Amino acid sequence: xxxxxxxxxxxxxxxxxxxxxxxxxxxxxxxxxxxxxxxxxxxxxxxxxxxxxxxxxxxxxxxxxxxxxxxxxxxxxxxxxxxxxxxxxxxxxxxxxxxxxxxxxxxxxxxxxxxxxxxxxxxxxxxxxxxxxxxxxxxxxxxxxxxxxxxxxxxxxxxxxxxxxxxxxxxxxxxxxxxxxxxxxxxxxxxxxxxxxxxxxxxxxxxxxxxxxxxxxxxxxxxxxxxxxxxxxxxxxxxxxxxxxxxxxxxxxxxxxxxxxxxxxxxxxxxxxxxxxxxxxxxxxxxxxxxxxxxxxxxxxxxxxxxxxxxxxxxxxx
Numbered sequence: 001x002x003x004x005x006x007x008x009x010x011x012x013x014x015x016x017x018x019x020x021x022x023x024x025x026x027x028x029x030x031x032x033x034x035x036x037x038x039x040x041x042x043x044x045x046x047x048x049x050x051x052x053x054x055x056x057x058x059x060x061x062x063x064x065x066x067x068x069x070x071x072x073x074x075x076x077x078x079x080x081x082x083x084x085x086x087x088x089x090x091x092x093x094x095x096x097x098x099x100x101x102x103x104x105x106x107x108x109x110x111x112x113x114x115x116x117x118x119x120x121x122x123x124x125x126x127x128x129x130x131x132x133x134x135x136x137x138x139x140x141x142x143x144x145x146x147x148x149x150x151x152x153x154x155x156x157x158x159x160x161x162x163x164x165x166x167x168x169x170x171x172x173x174x175x176x177x178x179x180x181x182x183x184x185x186x187x188x189x190x191x192x193x194x195x196x197x198x199x200x201x202x203x204x205x206x207x208x209x210x211x212x213x214x215x216x217x218x219x220x221x222x223x224x225x226x227x228x229x230x231x232x233x234x235x236x237x238x239x240x241x242x243x244x245x246x247x248x249x250x251x252x253x254x255x256x257x258x259x260x261x262x263x264x265x266x267x268x269x270x271x272x273x274x275x276x277x278x279x280x281x282x283x284x285x286x287x288x289x290x291x292x293x294x295x296x297x298x299x300x301x302x303x304x305x306x307x308x309x310x311x312x313x314x315x316x317x318x
Contacts, residue, residue, distance in 0.1 A: 036286050185208070212270070
């Protein structure tokens with residue numbers, strides 16, 4: 001595994017981190033989950049990324065992770081970076097989502113209880129709250145550190161302007177932001193406009209999620225829509241209209257380029273993100289040990305030449 005420094009901090013993160021957004025909820029095979037997590041650790045993945053609402057049902061990914069920690073990884077706690085988040089809907093009533101101090105700190109307490117931990121390494125504001133003062137949300141993150149319930153703090157899904165505001169508030173409080181987790185992949189490049197430059201300038205790490213566009217940047221859809229795919233099941237997060245004829249042409253062209261490099265489309269898509277100097281790590285999901293191993297192998301693949309990056313841009317922007 002390759003480890004990269006996270007912004008200006010003392011933390012090194014693995015180039016590939018494991019996210020438990022999908023495939024680790026209460027409806028999944030626990031033995032398979034455990035095998036994936038343990039194999040990830042064996043491969044050098046020390047960072048496991050969670051959130052309060054990961055499941056389904058919400059909270060179940062954290063509960064399952066607790067069982068893996070207690071049965072297998074508990075002795076290695078000091079070798080792990082464990083993160084969680086709060087921001088999306090978690091429970092009924094007016095205090096169960098967004099960014100109030102009430103919600104943020106209550107959610108963190110619940111997450112710690114579900115995972116059987118005294119602290120998380122990184123606690124994120126999962127999304128900006130348009131109705132709560134940013135000072136209140138960032139103040140809650142600061143309090144989590146002051147209370148010893150989090151070692152570092154981060155933000156996710158914040159645009160460049162609000163990111164700068166959040167960083168200023170956190171610096172004034174004395175709890176600098178460690179990391180930003182935006183959505184970023186070949187098809188969704190909004191971070192390149194100004195967010196990446198903000199993070200680089202301010203010494204904040206970047207750890208993109210959905211690097212494979214939730215499966216589009218793999219070989220899954222080269223020959224139609226598989227019956228067991230997210231699109232076929234009409235997943236809320238990946239709808240059929242995301243795979244139109246134009247997108248499919250681009251996917252096939254990208255796949256041909258990946259084959260020329262001697263790698264899978266998924267490996268190339270992950271390597272493409274990691275080639276950005278501002279990116280510390282990339283969060284991947286996994287539905288099997290084999291898939292995990294294939295995608296982690298991207299760290300051993302050749303670097304991109306300027307001509308290759310230009311060719312990929314030509315495909316994506318055509």
